[in-house]
Amino acid sequence: MNQIIGVEGGPTGPPSMRIHPRARLALGLSVLGCVPLLVLPGIAAFAVASDAERRIWASEGAYTGHDQIRTARRLARIGIGIGLATLVAFLIFTQRHGIGTVREVFFKPEFLRGSFPKVLKGFWLNVQIFFIAEALVLVWGLVLAIFRIAPGRLGAPLRWFATAYIDIVRGLPAILTIVLIGLGLPLVELPLFKDFTDFQFAILALTIVYGAYVAEVYRSGIEGVHWSQTAAARSLGLSYGQTMQHVIVPQAVRRIVPPLLNDWIGLQKDTALVNVLGTLEGFNLARNYNSNHSTLTATTVLGFCYVVVTIPLARLTDTLLKRDQRRTTGG
Amino acid sequence: MTFLEVRDVEKYFGTNHVLKGITLDVDEHQVICLIGASGSGKSTLLRCINGLEAIQAGSITIDDLEVTQEESRLNFLRRYVGIVFQSFNLFPHKTVLENVTLAPRKVLMKSREEAEAIAEPWLTRIGLWEKRNDYPDRLSGGQQQRVAIARALSMQPKLLLLDEITSALDPELVGEVLTMVQELAAEGMTMLLATHEMGFARDCASSVVFLHQGVLLEQGTPDQIFTNPTCEPTQQFLKRVIEAKRI
Numbered sequence: 001m002n003q004i005i006g007v008e009g010g011p012t013g014p015p016s017m018r019i020h021p022r023a024r025l026a027l028g029l030s031v032l033g034c035v036p037l038l039v040l041p042g043i044a045a046f047a048v049a050s051d052a053e054r055r056i057w058a059s060e061g062a063y064t065g066h067d068q069i070r071t072a073r074r075l076a077r078i079g080i081g082i083g084l085a086t087l088v089a090f091l092i093f094t095q096r097h098g099i100g101t102v103r104e105v106f107f108k109p110e111f112l113r114g115s116f117p118k119v120l121k122g123f124w125l126n127v128q129i130f131f132i133a134e135a136l137v138l139v140w141g142l143v144l145a146i147f148r149i150a151p152g153r154l155g156a157p158l159r160w161f162a163t164a165y166i167d168i169v170r171g172l173p174a175i176l177t178i179v180l181i182g183l184g185l186p187l188v189e190l191p192l193f194k195d196f197t198d199f200q201f202a203i204l205a206l207t208i209v210y211g212a213y214v215a216e217v218y219r220s221g222i223e224g225v226h227w228s229q230t231a232a233a234r235s236l237g238l239s240y241g242q243t244m245q246h247v248i249v250p251q252a253v254r255r256i257v258p259p260l261l262n263d264w265i266g267l268q269k270d271t272a273l274v275n276v277l278g279t280l281e282g283f284n285l286a287r288n289y290n291s292n293h294s295t296l297t298a299t300t301v302l303g304f305c306y307v308v309v310t311i312p313l314a315r316l317t318d319t320l321l322k323r324d325q326r327r328t329t330g331g
Numbered sequence: 332m333t334f335l336e337v338r339d340v341e342k343y344f345g346t347n348h349v350l351k352g353i354t355l356d357v358d359e360h361q362v363i364c365l366i367g368a369s370g371s372g373k374s375t376l377l378r379c380i381n382g383l384e385a386i387q388a389g390s391i392t393i394d395d396l397e398v399t400q401e402e403s404r405l406n407f408l409r410r411y412v413g414i415v416f417q418s419f420n421l422f423p424h425k426t427v428l429e430n431v432t433l434a435p436r437k438v439l440m441k442s443r444e445e446a447e448a449i450a451e452p453w454l455t456r457i458g459l460w461e462k463r464n465d466y467p468d469r470l471s472g473g474q475q476q477r478v479a480i481a482r483a484l485s486m487q488p489k490l491l492l493l494d495e496i497t498s499a500l501d502p503e504l505v506g507e508v509l510t511m512v513q514e515l516a517a518e519g520m521t522m523l524l525a526t527h528e529m530g531f532a533r534d535c536a537s538s539v540v541f542l543h544q545g546v547l548l549e550q551g552t553p554d555q556i557f558t559n560p561t562c563e564p565t566q567q568f569l570k571r572v573i574e575a576k577r578i
Contacts, residue, residue, distance in 0.1 A: 152402075228420045229420060229422065231416070234383065234405075235383060237407075237409040237410045237434055237438040237486060238406075238433075239402075242437050242438075246437060251422075251423065
């Protein structure tokens, strides 16, 4: 290693020529990164080298070169390159023999074509469930959040209810709640729920589950609005409810759009869980197709459908976030 | 006639005793300046008068109505007790005009047109009627603070509390806000203000109150307080202020 960099100064060497302990570590890591054919040590070495460089220049003031740091960075980069190349070679090598089977299982063209209309029909049901549940969740989540932070003695039962609800629902796996609601409620024959279809039960169950998550998102947004806003509104004579309605919630909603959309993406994907209710939605139709044709291709197709819907939503989240940042930082 | 009566008010934040038996009277059309070091309890006293903070003992009476933490009473009292904060606290999601008209519309149940008719003269007077549709973040600090004052005045308060309203402003913006307060004082608005602007206190106050570690140490005309302070802490405080060239 000393030969590689050739600048090892003993304890008597000038300070700028002494190898910084961090640089030594970076060099070691970068060599490691080349040898066991992995990328990660290379990346770690690069990070350590950069950090060491920054620290040295920060602590010693003047620019002194520090060749060993630059060498370490270069070696780290080479380590990353070799690691990546090896990884790709390894993947190609192992996949050459198995690639035929992979296509058979996941991407068989005739099954792709054959299953698409059926899967799409089922997926359309997921989309409907999603959109309706979404709208209901927005309202239900806000109601729960308002309950959760209801003030005073009068609000105590509301707070208690909302806290218990959110704790329990968030503590349960979504699929359990869906089974309990979707399969259990029809058996109880409650007046209102007696005539629900499984489609409606699916929406109800997802609303109950995601209402709890979204309530917490709302709450964090509401609590994130600085208390001085409440002070200003209350001092003008606005009541607690008016302050919430006109001052706090509008500001909270603006800042929770990104985490809210995150939960929407979760909800979109979890519409697949309602398959346990026997609803003929995407997942079940894909599974039927698969078992008739000994393949998983229909599920791949369904996965494609999901991604096509969720990715635009993720991009929308980014766009809204950026626009919001632009607006709040002023023009 | 005594409009605001503060009697033996005690206020604790946990174990921290911040107001120690404060007694103070404010008559109609008086301008009272609260001075004192940071942490002496000026802001807390103002917040207690507005009911934003609860007091633990004593009483505060505004226009013969005692300030308690009872919800409906506070909502009623706050219709005619305005407060302006150090950090403006404008509503960032509402335009200048909406900031000023919100309370008249929602609290006084005015229509949008009526509320805007109330807001217009105030916004015109502070020279911001043209900017009525801008959001607060497009305004300078001085402009924001003047909007905040207009917002408080839109409720036509009988008592205005001003909590160090120039402390968060750049020095060159202080003047425009103080001028506005001076005009209000000349028009007979009853005001109680916490301030570090000693020059302003000397020129405008009908009475100056010195608070020291939660105790009302001294009260008198600006002349008495600034030229002839009797208590040791007042003398020390004023000496520091003069050294800092704040007078």
